[in-house]
Amino acid sequence: MILETGTVLQPGSGPIPAPLYLPASEANTLWGWLPCETDRAVLTIDPGDVVTIDTVSHEGILDDQGRDPVAYFARHGVPAEAVLDDAVAIAASEGRRDPAVDGPHGVTGPIAVRGAEPGDVLTMTVLEATPRVPYGVISNRHGRGALAGELPRGELGLSVSVFASVEDDPSGGGLVGRLPRTPGGPVSVSFPLRPFLGIMGVAVAGPERPHSVPPGSHGGNIDINLLVAGTSLHLPVQVPGALAYVGDPHFAQGDGEVALTAMEASLRATIRFDLVKRQDARALFGEISGPLAETADYLVPTGLDEDLDVAVQKCVRAALDLLEARFGMEESLGYAYLSAATDFDISQVVDLVKGVHARIRVSDFDE
Template sequence: MSVHAVKRTQAHLAWDNSIPPVLHVASGDTVTFNCLDASNGQITPASTAAALAALDFARLDQVNGPVHVAGAAPGDVLRVDVLRVAPAHWGWTACLPGFGLLADEFPAPALKLWALEWDDAAGAGHAWFDDARRITIPLRPFAGEMGVAPGKDGAFSTIPPYRTGGNIDTRHVCAGATLYLPVEVPGALFSIGDGHAAQGDGEVCGTAIETPVRVTVRLTVLKDRPYVQTPHFRTPAAPAEEYYCTTGVDSDIREATRAAVRHMVAFLGAEHGLARVDAYMLCSVAGDLRMHEVVDMPNYVIGMMMPKSIFTHGK
């Protein structure tokens, strides 16, 4: 087994099987990626909300790589063991006009900068969402973008997810997790990026705690997993958590989801004194969206679950 590294500058802005690999590795090798945040360095610790209007969206969600894994062939599966993810000392969350589940209700740009307190040796840390109200967010960093090149020729945006991975934005694929990706081209051509220090399931406002990351993965070719046709993953064990949950009930699953988030925004304002836009961003970085009821038609029940442990004043 060998250990390799991919630099920040070794990045690209599309999933495209014609992009030459920056690295060739053997199956079972370990690779460390040094990744910028999803803004590709356009947001800095000194930025204000005015920077959001100047964002070049064509530069967002770059990924580092691709890495060619020897022996990977179409029909195989690439096993990605996430060994370590370390965030930077800072991060950002934003409401971007036109993005997010409640984009029509939050049309104005808003930017929140975070100071991230991370203990690399312990693999743990936290960030204060609101020091005065004693709301703290436990850090569980992960890479939102992990994928392999598609078999179809052409350049495909890094913004959405695909059956080969991409912007899966799944917070459970953190250190200790394993991701399985279906291979469609020789060498798999694996890339990674979009570091998050913390995120709730759903990422409802369109951003998490975005941050540069250093992430180490082990890449292994599997020949015996034909059932992996989309990204599969195995999660690490997590401690039990108590939640406060709001729900949305509607025959339209999107409207039920919007209602669940809207009700949580109202709860956070009433019970914790948060402004609506702050409550909305808190939903994105800490709240989990879950499908609670999908069989008793005509209505769906969607829940927005907020972990009670983040409200440290209640301890």
């Protein structure tokens, strides 16, 4: 669903496609941390249920931006009524976040899925991802990014946040993001929006919440830009009920996300939650040990590690396991196929744990 330029989806307002709705209220969100086994579900559903979930971007609510989204976005010409009420409430909440140790991301959930047990696979299918506001922010901050220590340049200080507007594409191609024009420069830059959730995950076992920045076998901050509407993410369940969650909404992102963030902005996502029991999961996915994405065209195994070389190796191994389980492909033939026909893309290099994902074309296989 694409709304008209300028539309703002305040909590509970506008289209809510699913019969179940989860707003991003203070009670329904974590800030900077992901759910663990001991967290209480804010919603309990059955396998196959569809839920419309509001998410709030961290851009504009963080301490180094003033923790006042109304004032922050006013500096970019955004009126107060176009700032999300739930973003204002989260930013104003006391004692929720310590900027010295906590992650930046707002996370909506967790959602318990009845019957989910460790060893099963939870499939989250994104049916819609709708912008809640007509603007976003792209940041190079916190001493991070692919060129940490080099950018931002000294005269810009320690933080650069670029405001990006959402506009109608003059060619009729929907909505685009537009960057400010370089002072004195002749070029105006716009790019297509491809909204997706950077964080999709399940809870980890034990009583300790994971930090929201590094992704892992639980999913979390995987930042795979293929996960737009119409795609799925398969995750190995680690705790009873799965305790799923979403967050880190994006309007657009290039593979790599090199500056630290991409075009970050709040989304309303409608997601179907399906459960694949252990035996069926092994036949479909093999020994799935981490996030596996699926689009209409590709199976997308992943590799995650602090070392990008190791992340690639893990992704290749995951791809080989998938080829054997799904298509009965012998290892040496699978290795040859991956080398000849499969792209291995860098998901992101800025989240402490780096991500790689492979795009295996399903049309190559005659099933």
